[in-house]
Amino acid sequence: MFISYFSRTLIIAACLCVGASACTTPDNENPSPDKPGGQAGYLTGKVTDPSGKGLPKATIYIDNTVFKGRGSETTSAADGSYKIAVVPGLGQWVAKAYILKAYNGRVYKLMLDPENDDSFTQEEKPVRNFRWKLQGRMPDLSLNLYYGGAAELYKDPNEEEMQDSENIEFTFQPDGPLIDGSQGKTLKLRGGKAGTQNRNRLVDIPIGRYKITAVYLPTGKALQVKDAWNDDPYQNSMIADFHGTEESYRANQMGIAFRQ
Structure with missing residues (x-):
């Protein structure tokens, strides 16, 4: 009788362990995305x-x-x-x-x-x-890629001066909410210096619609700007959107032409 009782005790204890393990299995196999730990396979x-x-x-x-x-x-x-x-x-x-x-x-x-x-x-x-980040460099540092958009800068071909785009300050004022619904803020940006990776480019701009103006800092003179990728006339300011998936090679980009 002692052996039978001892055996039954071991069996009951084993069942309790299995039951406890079964109760914890769902947490291990299907973890909450807010908690650490993955799922096999x-x-x-x-x-x-x-x-x-x-x-x-x-x-x-x-x-x-x-x-x-x-x-x-x-x-x-x-x-x-x-x-x-x-x-x-x-x-x-x-x-x-x-x-x-x-x-x-x-x-x-x-x-x-x-x-x-x-x-x-x-x-x-x-x-x-x-x-989802509106700004920041993507992890692969060998690539010049950012989560924000980019603006390509084009000096008017008839403009002889202003070879130094790093001395042109572009002001981006949000025209309505940004793409994530936030209000955004006014940005003052300059292109990279000659010989740098971002020469004639403005990078990592939160995707949104902007009113854009420009000033040549050495003289303090306001410049005229326009969309470089269409036939719109030059103006003292422009309202611009970034291109989307409709034009993949220009996706998340815009072009800004400028002159005195």
């Missing part, structure tokens, strides 16, 4: 907007570092969470994300900032969170 994470709230309908995709095109993609849920199955046995993967956002009659493709841009394996239970 999946990439998980959360996407948030500039204010930190969950961002739905973002596209998250993965690609293999060796076997290109072997990844998959998904979209974030209403709370910004997502989950992608990762093929086992294929080594390292990388994750990226973007949103498509309608604004002032255009659609913009906006890359999202990774909390961690390291590659990962399927066995690591990887977690990668992303955030």
Whole structure:
């Protein structure tokens, strides 16, 4: 009887342990996107907007570092969470994300900032969170890419002076809310110096609609400006939008022509 009782005790204790383990399994297998810890066989994470709230309908995709095109993609849920199955046995993967956002009659493709841009394996239970940022340099420093938009600067071909675009100050005054709905602020920007990567360019400007004016600082004289990519006349100021996905090679860019 002693052995039978002891055996029954062990069985009951084992069942309790199994039951306790079963109760904790869902948290381990399906972690909250707000808590650390991943899920075996999946990439998980959360996407948030500039204010930190969950961002739905973002596209998250993965690609293999060796076997290109072997990844998959998904979209974030209403709370910004997502989950992608990762093929086992294929080594390292990388994750990226973007949103498509309608604004002032255009659609913009906006890359999202990774909390961690390291590659990962399927066995690591990887977690990668992303955030929509209006400004900032993208992680790959070998590329001159920013989350904000860019303005290409064009001196009028009939203008003989002002070879130093770094001495021209462009004022960007928001004309309505920015693309994320925030009010934005007035920016005063200058192009890069000769020989630099951003020569004749203004970079990392939050996507929005702006009233733009320009001043040549050595003389303090106001300049005339216009959209460099259409036939509009020069004026003392211009209202400008960045191009969207309708013109991929100019996406998130605008062109500003200037003269005295």
